[in-house]
Every structure is written in structure tokens, then in C-alpha cells.
Amino acid sequence: MSVAQTLPLIVITPMFGAALLVGAGRRLPRFAAETLGCLFAAGAAVLALLALAATGSSAGQPAEWVGGWRPHNGVSVGIVLVGDRTGLGLATLVSLLVLAALAYAWRYFAEPPRRHAGSFPALVLLFQAGMCGFTLTGDLFNAFVFFELMGVVAYALTGYRVEEARAVQGALVFGVVNSLGGYTTLLGIGLLYAHTGELGFAQIGNALAGSPGTPDALLIAGFTLVVTGLLVKAAAVPFHFWLADAHAVAPTPVCMLMSGVMVELGLYGAARVYWTVFAGPGGMPAADAHRALLALGVLTAVLGTLMCWQQRHLKRLLAYSTVAHAGLFLMGLAVLSPAGVGGVAVYVLGHAGVKAALFACVGILLDRFASVDEHQLHGRGRELPWVGALFGAGGLALAGLPPFGTALGKAVTEEAVGGWATALFVLVSAVTGGAVLRAGARVFLGLGTRPADAGRHPADETAGEEEPETRGGPLSRIPDTMLTVPAVLLAAALAVGLVPGLRTGIGQAADAFTDHAGYLAAVLHGRAAEPVPTPPPHWTASGVLWGLVATALAAGLALWTVRRPVRDDVARWTVPLRRMHSGHVGDYIAWFLAGVTLLGALIA
Amino acid sequence: MSAAPYVVAGWLFLMGCYGLATSRNLIHAVGCLAVCQSSTYVLLLAVGYRSGGTAPVFSDIAPGSRPVVDPIVQALTLTDIVIGATVTALLLSLVIQVAKRHRTVDPDELSELRG
Numbered sequence: 093m094s095v096a097q098t099l100p101l102i103v104i105t106p107m108f109g110a111a112l113l114v115g116a117g118r119r120l121p122r123f124a125a126e127t128l129g130c131l132f133a134a135g136a137a138v139l140a141l142l143a144l145a146a147t148g149s150s151a152g153q154p155a156e157w158v159g160g161w162r163p164h165n166g167v168s169v170g171i172v173l174v175g176d177r178t179g180l181g182l183a184t185l186v187s188l189l190v191l192a193a194l195a196y197a198w199r200y201f202a203e204p205p206r207r208h209a210g211s212f213p214a215l216v217l218l219f220q221a222g223m224c225g226f227t228l229t230g231d232l233f234n235a236f237v238f239f240e241l242m243g244v245v246a247y248a249l250t251g252y253r254v255e256e257a258r259a260v261q262g263a264l265v266f267g268v269v270n271s272l273g274g275y276t277t278l279l280g281i282g283l284l285y286a287h288t289g290e291l292g293f294a295q296i297g298n299a300l301a302g303s304p305g306t307p308d309a310l311l312i313a314g315f316t317l318v319v320t321g322l323l324v325k326a327a328a329v330p331f332h333f334w335l336a337d338a339h340a341v342a343p344t345p346v347c348m349l350m351s352g353v354m355v356e357l358g359l360y361g362a363a364r365v366y367w368t369v370f371a372g373p374g375g376m377p378a379a380d381a382h383r384a385l386l387a388l389g390v391l392t393a394v395l396g397t398l399m400c401w402q403q404r405h406l407k408r409l410l411a412y413s414t415v416a417h418a419g420l421f422l423m424g425l426a427v428l429s430p431a432g433v434g435g436v437a438v439y440v441l442g443h444a445g446v447k448a449a450l451f452a453c454v455g456i457l458l459d460r461f462a463s464v465d466e467h468q469l470h471g472r473g474r475e476l477p478w479v480g481a482l483f484g485a486g487g488l489a490l491a492g493l494p495p496f497g498t499a500l501g502k503a504v505t506e507e508a509v510g511g512w513a514t515a516l517f518v519l520v521s522a523v524t525g526g527a528v529l530r531a532g533a534r535v536f537l538g539l540g541t542r543p544a545d546a547g548r549h550p551a552d553e554t555a556g557e558e559e560p561e562t563r564g565g566p567l568s569r570i571p572d573t574m575l576t577v578p579a580v581l582l583a584a585a586l587a588v589g590l591v592p593g594l595r596t597g598i599g600q601a602a603d604a605f606t607d608h609a610g611y612l613a614a615v616l617h618g619r620a621a622e623p624v625p626t627p628p629p630h631w632t633a634s635g636v637l638w639g640l641v642a643t644a645l646a647a648g649l650a651l652w653t654v655r656r657p658v659r660d661d662v663a664r665w666t667v668p669l670r671r672m673h674s675g676h677v678g679d680y681i682a683w684f685l686a687g688v689t690l691l692g693a694l695i696a
Numbered sequence: 697m698s699a700a701p702y703v704v705a706g707w708l709f710l711m712g713c714y715g716l717a718t719s720r721n722l723i724h725a726v727g728c729l730a731v732c733q734s735s736t737y738v739l740l741l742a743v744g745y746r747s748g749g750t751a752p753v754f755s756d757i758a759p760g761s762r763p764v765v766d767p768i769v770q771a772l773t774l775t776d777i778v779i780g781a782t783v784t785a786l787l788l789s790l791v792i793q794v795a796k797r798h799r800t801v802d803p804d805e806l807s808e809l810r811g
Binding site (some may be wrong): 684 | 705709711716717718725726729732735736739740742768769772775776779781783786787790791793794797798803804807808810
């Protein structure tokens with residue numbers, strides 16, 4: 093069996109597992125259902141790893157034309173899956189993280205309703221299938237279909253605990269905003285089809301090359317609309333509002349997946365569409381794309397950081413840190429160079445491990461104390477030293493402590509962006525990491541004064557009283573899986589920074605990812621062309637230094653804050669920012685429209 | 697081929713967004729989302745239309761004997777409708793849960809998640 097033929101299996105395996113669990117779930121005990129879920133997730137992970145290993149050494153980008161609908165003379169109506177190293181690498185990351193989330197959820201949830209033991213693992217497997225399909229697809233319309241599949245499953249998973257008032261509200265807002273983003277993408281796809289008569293990435297790129305010159309209004313509109321939907325998923329400002337609301341209420345294993353990979357897949361989609369479709373002759377001028385992505389990236393990083401620091405609800409705090417990091421990723425991609433893509437790829441890998449581990453620690457707190465509020469939990473985490481250690485390590489890694497993968501990714505990305513961006517990268521890392529360390533110091537060490545009235549909170553703020561997610565009150569002891577999973581995830585984030593082979597592989601993947609002509613040749617004509625090699629991501633002295641500076645800043649910021657008394661009211665300058673994040677779906681749609689206009693103005 | 701279908705598609709999308717932004721009822725908001733989506737149906741079908749074309753079904757006409765409209769966009773529209781049905785059903789079921797838990801479907805009165 094060739095590598096190309098395994099590509100559909102990576103998508104079908106979890107989908108089949110989900111179907112099996114839905115069909116047989118009524119008769120299965122919980123143990124069997126969860127074992128089956130883990131098996132299918134692991135199966136897809138093994139397939140993706142094998143395919144990745146098989147393509148690792150060659151420049152080939154195996155393409156599978158499903159059902160044998162191959163192109164004739166460069167024209168095709170078939171469905172194509174392309175397994176380049178970036179796509180397969182992301183599919184591997186998705187599958188491994190799904191496995192981690194399922195293992196974490198092993199004894200986590202309340203006893204599922206009788207005869208519904210299979211529904212949670214089945215939904216997670218469907219989520220995995222949608223995400224893997226999105227990473228491997230080679231055409232725009234299927235990208236939209238997989239985008240919607242992962243979207244719909246994510247709404248359902250967010251509102252999984254339907255008996256909870258906040259969960260259903262967050263899921264609804266998430267659903268409305270993301271679906272509207274999806275339809276915007278589809279409008280853009282329609283315009284591009286009208287322009288070129290093609291749907292495949294490579295085919296559209298090929299057709300656009302026939303009419304070089306400055307892009308016309310139709311092309312600009314198509315690009316703007318397609319990218320808008322993907323940026324909604326990527327939580328770029330001002331499309332980011334759904335993220336904190338969804339993360340605050342989603343079950344913890346789902347937060348691990350949404351923050352760890354789903355948001356990053358939106359960025360991957362935007363980058364993929366740019367390089368395969370628009371980077372060649374007749375596409376979008378690089379300067380326009382650079383300007384738009386960089387402006388949105390800076391906005392996202394700054395706003396995410398400001399909001400992250402203000403949170404006392406731990407899940408919202410982590411969610412806004414994801415927004416801030418998505419902004420940094422966007423800035424790295426905006427460089428439009430292999431170095432930027434390689435740096436972001438390392439950063440995304442490291443961030444996935446660290447952020448998922450942090451969410452896992454918060455999930456343990458939620459189980460023990462039925463709260464994720466920084467003030468209410470003050471000092472109560474002292475009985476959980478291991479969780480505290482993991483949480484602290486996660487905070488340091490988020491701030492960019494070498495040799496974590498996050499530090500390497502940050503260093504390479506900030507070097508690729510260059511100039512003033514280094515300051516922004518250091519500040520964003522320091523403040524988001526500092527916010528996590530501050531919360532950790534208060535909760536696990538009991539530092540600082542205990543807030544007098546932790547139950548009270550101003551109307552503009554979300555406090556962290558949440559329903560516990562585990563069965564019949566807190567578990568008698570923390571299951572080993574709940575502690576092992578964050579430890580393994582942090583170790584993986586460390587390995588991303590330390591294993592040299594991974595860096596070389598990512599460097600090669602980034603070279604191929606940014607090679608427009610090579611992708612077209614590989615998909616349309618099956619010719620493998622070696623891209624121009626560039627140096628892979630590597631440690632530099634200045635990168636290590638800035639990582640240490642950011643970590644020291646984060647620790648200093650955290651210590652300085654916990655020594656000061658806790659304010660009863662919110663700081664006055666944050667009120668307008670907080671009012672923006674109103675939790676009102678109508679407001680979010682208005683921001684969405686403003687965002688589309690802004691993006692169009694930046695591109696045109 | 698007139699520009700009218702494209703104008704209609706743009707109008708539907710913007711009106712759906714307007715309804716979403718000003719909605720005072722979540723069921724109405726989900727309906728507005730469906731209006732937004734119907735603009736994609738109109739756009740796709742308009743893109744595939746050929747003057748004087750007939751349905752691309754070759755059971756009673758010989759291939760090549762007369763123009764047919766583009767079958768690809770019709771397949772896309774059908775897929776799109778299936779997705780729309782799923783999304784609408786899921787969102788409406790969430791609205792039912794919101795109504796049960798919050799005792800209201802007015803988004804102005806849902807104020808638990810802010811800041």
C-alpha cells in the first residue's frame with residue numbers, strides 16, 4: 093500500500109470509530125467505549141506517523157485522488173487529499189492530542205447517562221476526523237466541508253453538559269459566529285470558482301497563473317472572504333470574541349483540543365490557501381497579504397495579552413493567552429518566508445503541549461474544588477503539590493523558558509519578523525506567562541493576601557464558579573491518568589525544543605510548504621521537485637537570552653502582583669475593553685462585519 | 697447573464713447579518729443565520745448558470761445537444777444545504793437548552809459571560 097493510499101484512512105479511521113461507538117454505544121459499558129475511542133484515535137495517529145515517516149526523506153507530496161478521479165490535462169473534478177509534511181505533521185499532532193484528551197477524560201466525567209457511554213468518545217473521534225481531513229485536503233470546497241464538520245462537532249462538545257446554563261450559552265455564541273465565518277468562506281469559494289472554474293488549491297493556482305498582473309476586485313473579494321472564515325477559527329481580532337466564551341464553558345478535555353490545535357488549524361488553513369492558491373503569478377501581491385496579516389497579528393497579540401492579564405477565571409485566562417499566541421503565530425506567518433513558517437510550526441507544537449497541560453491542571457482544580465476562580469481558590473491548591481509543579485512549569489514554558497519548544501519557536505519566529513517585533517514577542521510571552529504564574533502562586537502557594545470577599549465580583553467580570561465535571565462530587569483521589577497526561581504533554585513540549593531531528597524535519601516541511609510551484613507540480617503532474625533549502629529552525633544565543641529575559645520578566649511580574657492587595661473593583665482603564673467582550677451574540681456579529689471591512693481595506 | 701442574482705446574494709447576506717446583530721430572540725437569530733447561508737446557495741447557483749441551459753441530466757437529452765448548467769455548483773449547493781440543516785438543528789437544540797436553563801431567549805438578558 094502506497095503512502096497516498098493511507099491518506100483517506102487517516103480520516104476514515106476515527107470516523108468509523110465514531111460510527112461504531114454511536115451504533116454500539118448503547119450496549120457497551122463505559123470502560124469498553126472509552127477503550128475503543130482511544131484505540132481508534134491511536135490507530136489514526138499511527139497511520140499519520142507512518143505516512144509522515146515515509147514522506148520524511150523525499151520531496152514528494154503524495155496526492156490521492158479519491159475514487160480514481162485523476163486529472164486529465166490538468167483539469168479535474170475529483171476529490172484530492174495531499175499528504176505533504178506540514179499537513180501530515182499536523183494530522184499527527186491532532187491525533188496525538190486527541191489521544192491525550194481521551195486518556196485524560198478516562199475517569200473524568202460524571203457517569204454518562206445510561207446507554208450513552210459512547211457519545212463523548214464518538215464526538216471526539218468525529219472532531220479528530222474533521223481536523224485530520226482539514227489538514228490533508230487539497231481542495232477548497234472539501235476544506236470548507238471539513239471546516240464545518242470540525243466546527244459543528246466543536247459546538248456540540250462545548251455544550252456537552254447541556255444541563256449547565258453557561259455551557260449552552262457559550263456553545264451557541266461559538267456556533268453562530270463560526271458558522272457565519274464558514275459561510276463567508278463559502279461565498280469566497282464561490283467567487284474563486286466563478287473566476288477560475290476550479291476548486292482545487294493547485295488547480296486554482298494554475299488557472300490564476302494564466303492571467304498575471306494586478307489582481308482584480310473579484311479576486312481580492314474572494315481572497316478576503318475565504319481568509320475571513322479561517323481567521324474566525326484562528327481567533328484573530330476582531331473575530332476572537334467567541335473563543336473565551338467557548339473555552340470558559342467547554343469540558344476541560346475539549347479545551348485542550350480547541351486551544352491546542354483547532355485554533356491553529358485556522359491559521360494553517362489561511363497560510364495553506366495563501367501559498368497554494370495566491371502566492372504565484374496572477375495571485376495576491378505578497379506586500380498586500382503581508383500588511384493585512386501583520387496588522388491583524390499585532391492587534392490580536394496586544395488585545396489577547398491585555399485581556400489575559402485581567403482574568404481571574406482560569407480557563408478564560410488561558411483562553412486569552414491562546415488569543416495572544418495566535419496573534420504571534422499570525423505575525424510569524426505574515427513574514428511569508430520559510431523561516432517564519434518553520435518558527436511558527438515549532439511554536440505551535442510547543443504551545444499545543446504546554447497549553448493542553450495547563451488546561452489539564454485547571455481541570456484537576458475544577459474537580460477538587462468546584463471552582464476555577466483565582467481568588468476563591470487562594471491557597472487551596474497547597475494540598476496538590478504535583479499539580480502545582482506542573483502548572484508552574486507550564487507557566488514558565490509559556491513565558492518562553494529555554495529549552496522548551498515554545499522558547500525555540502518564539503526565538504525563531506521573532507528573528508524572522510525582526511526589528512521591533514522582538515520587543516512585542518518578549519512582552520506578550522512575559523505577560524501571558526506571568527498571568528499563569530501569578531494565578532499559580534496564589535492558588536498553589538497561597539502567596540499574597542487572601543481576598544476578603546472572594547465570592548463577590550463586579551458586573552463586568554466573569555468569576556469562576558463552575559459545576560464540577562466529575563461524577564458525584566470530587567473523586568476520592570486524582571486518577572493517575574489526570575496527572576500523567578499533563579506531565580507527558582509538558583515533556584513533549586520540552587522534546588520539541590531538544591530533539592534536533594524534529595527541527596530539521598520542520599525546516600524541510602516549511603521549505604516545501606512555502607514552495608508554490610513545487611506544490612502545483614506535485615499535485616497536478618505528480619512530479620516531485622526539491623524546494624530551495626533554507627536553514628532549519630535552530631537555537632541562537634540571542635534567542636536563548638530573550639527567552640530568559642521573558643521568563644524573568646514573567647516571574648517578576650507575577651511576584652510583584654501577588655504582593656499587592658487584591659483590588660475589589662476592576663481597573664478603570666480596562667472597562668472599555670471588558671465592555672467589548674459582552675458575551676452578546678449581536679455585538680460579536682457587528683464586530684465580525686467591522687473585521688471583514690478592515691481586512692478588505694488592508695488587502696485592497 | 698444579469699447581475700441581479702449576485703446583488704440578491706449580497707443583499708441576503710447583509711440582511712442576515714443585520715438581523716443577527718439586532719436580534720432580540722435567539723430563534724430569530726438562528727433563522728437569520730439560515731438567511732445568511734441562503735445567500736451562498738444563490739451565489740453558487742448564479743455562478744453555474746448558463747443562458748438557455750437546462751438541468752444537467754442526460755437521461756432524456758443527448759450530451760452536447762444543448763447547453764446545460766454547471767452540475768458542480770449544484771453538488772456544492774446540495775452539500776451546503778445538508779451542512780446548513782445540521783448547523784440549524786444543532787443551534788436550535790442549544791436554544792431550547794438556553795430557554796430551559798436561563799428562562800429567556802433574549803440575548804440581551806444573557807449576561808453571564810463577559811469581560
